[in-house]
Amino acid sequence: MARKRIETASATDLGNVRQYNEDSIAIDADLGVVALADGMGGHRAGEVASAMAAEIVLTGLRHRLPEFRSSTSQHSRLLAVEESINQANKAIWDAAQASATRQGMGTTLAMSVFCNGKVVLGHVGDSRIYRLRNGALRLLTRDDSLLRDQVDIGLITAAEVGDSHNRNLVTQALGVAATVPAHVREDDAVPGDLFLLCSDGLNDMVDDSDIELILNSLAANLPLAAQTLVQTAKDNGGYDNISVIVARVRKPRAVGRWLARVFGRLRAAKAA
Amino acid sequence: MAKLVLSSGGTVVFQCFVDHERLAVGRDPTNQIVIDDQAVSREHAVILPVGNDHILEDLASANGTLVNGARVVRRILQHGDVIELGSFHLRYLNPKAATEMDLDRTMLITGLPDVRAELRIDDESSPLRRTRVSRTNFPKGHVHVTAGRREGSIIWLNHVIATFGKPGQQLAAITRRPHGYFLTHVVGRRYPRVNGQPLGSEPRMLRPGDVVQVADETFKFALD
Numbered sequence: 001m002a003r004k005r006i007e008t009a010s011a012t013d014l015g016n017v018r019q020y021n022e023d024s025i026a027i028d029a030d031l032g033v034v035a036l037a038d039g040m041g042g043h044r045a046g047e048v049a050s051a052m053a054a055e056i057v058l059t060g061l062r063h064r065l066p067e068f069r070s071s072t073s074q075h076s077r078l079l080a081v082e083e084s085i086n087q088a089n090k091a092i093w094d095a096a097q098a099s100a101t102r103q104g105m106g107t108t109l110a111m112s113v114f115c116n117g118k119v120v121l122g123h124v125g126d127s128r129i130y131r132l133r134n135g136a137l138r139l140l141t142r143d144d145s146l147l148r149d150q151v152d153i154g155l156i157t158a159a160e161v162g163d164s165h166n167r168n169l170v171t172q173a174l175g176v177a178a179t180v181p182a183h184v185r186e187d188d189a190v191p192g193d194l195f196l197l198c199s200d201g202l203n204d205m206v207d208d209s210d211i212e213l214i215l216n217s218l219a220a221n222l223p224l225a226a227q228t229l230v231q232t233a234k235d236n237g238g239y240d241n242i243s244v245i246v247a248r249v250r251k252p253r254a255v256g257r258w259l260a261r262v263f264g265r266l267r268a269a270k271a272a
Numbered sequence: 273m274a275k276l277v278l279s280s281g282g283t284v285v286f287q288c289f290v291d292h293e294r295l296a297v298g299r300d301p302t303n304q305i306v307i308d309d310q311a312v313s314r315e316h317a318v319i320l321p322v323g324n325d326h327i328l329e330d331l332a333s334a335n336g337t338l339v340n341g342a343r344v345v346r347r348i349l350q351h352g353d354v355i356e357l358g359s360f361h362l363r364y365l366n367p368k369a370a371t372e373m374d375l376d377r378t379m380l381i382t383g384l385p386d387v388r389a390e391l392r393i394d395d396e397s398s399p400l401r402r403t404r405v406s407r408t409n410f411p412k413g414h415v416h417v418t419a420g421r422r423e424g425s426i427i428w429l430n431h432v433i434a435t436f437g438k439p440g441q442q443l444a445a446i447t448r449r450p451h452g453y454f455l456t457h458v459v460g461r462r463y464p465r466v467n468g469q470p471l472g473s474e475p476r477m478l479r480p481g482d483v484v485q486v487a488d489e490t491f492k493f494a495l496d
Contacts, residue, residue, distance in 0.1 A: 155322065156348065224458060
């Protein structure tokens with residue numbers, strides 16, 4: 001029986017103001033893939049775009065998985081994720097061109113692919129990926145957003161962010177052009193690491209310090225952690241749709257640990 | 273679209289819409305907003321459009337720029353702001369931003385040109401403060417621990433969540449919500465007890481005086 005590579009939980013909510021939920025989530029814990037998308041566009045086209053993004057990257061990785069798993073080269077792992085994002089982009093772009101009501105639809109995307117002690121992180125737009133390791137929360141992505149740009153070039157200070165009305169302006173999205181510049185990179189995934197993927201409806205409403213506190217407090221119950229994050233965003237106002245995925249990296253199989261121990265001993269003996 | 277209204281002694285002398293163009297303010301006639309007042313510098317300030325915002329910047333003017341009575345070097349203008357320039361008042365009106373209508377709806381915009389080239393854009397980034405300020409009022413409460421390793425201590429419930437019990441064995445959480453504090457079972461075979469009765473799987477709102485037992489901890493809840 002296949003053992004899940006990751007333990008996951010998720011929650012998505014309309015929020016307190018919006019009429020429709022334009023966020024989408026896709027999870028395959030056996031495969032070790034999680035994806036979250038926050039759609040935009042009138043006539044409910046945002047829902048279509050985000051659902052397409054989440055599903056297509058997941059399907060794409062199912063097909064590319066054999067090469068992905070067997071690959072020892074980081075380059076080909078990154079390429080597999082990039083290709084799945086490009087495929088989703090192309091499909092949304094084509095669908096948008098084919099329908100007048102879907103013109104201009106697009107979506108953000110945040111995705112993580114877990115594999116043998118590594119995680120490939122992909123993102124476009126302002127959906128985020130955080131990691132909680134040893135109790136400390138760290139943001140692993142840089143928003144494609146006007147506000148982020150403004151702060152980074154010193155046009156405004158981080159303290160002025162709350163005064164700005166630019167929080168909704170993303171500088172990149174999936175499905176708005178024939179090609180998309182996605183951010184894809186690899187990082188270590190240590191057993192016990194907790195990854196959080198979220199739409200801006202969470203991090204616009206809840207401080208990073210509160211996100212960290214909630215994840216630390218409820219790490220033993222991931223579904224409750226996901227629900228509590230969403231609940232807190234709603235309690236703070238809930239002006240946007242809110243979606244979260246939490247994924248914990250599991251310990252390798254017992255046989256894997258046994259092998260590691262044996263090889264560790266051999267290596268130690270060799271060195272002696 | 274936002275609007276600027278210039279007035280002197282309560283009389284409107286000039287008004288214009290501001291959208292995507294840069295507006296210079298000063299005594300010199302080449303400015304877009306000309307203010308005929310000796311207290312105003314020739315090139316006094318500038319209003320820059322960035323996305324949905326208009327950013328006011330003082331150009332090192334001799335007498336400075338005041339917004340709502342406070343001196344500023346730079347300010348992201350807010351609906352209703354009054355910019356004081358000598359004896360003139362320049363009022364910024366942006367009802368759309370004030371109602372925040374649609375401002376949470378994600379939209380695509382061209383990024384700032386310099387940034388992409390200069391930064392490694394797939395890097396980790398330093399955290400930014402959340403952009404929405406909560407207008408919610410939260411209750412204030414605390415618990416008095418009467419048994420367990422924290423016996424005798426008062427724990428102030430001034431965060432979004434606090435946990436009780438023994439990690440790995442039995443854990444419960446108290447979450448702070450706008451309408452009160454809620455006790456929730458987190459993990460463990462046994463559920464916490466409130467006034468001797470076991471808690472269900474649903475969160476329960478705590479009432480002042482409630483006595484809670486979680487693993488070897490016992491505490492009494494109170495509102496401040």
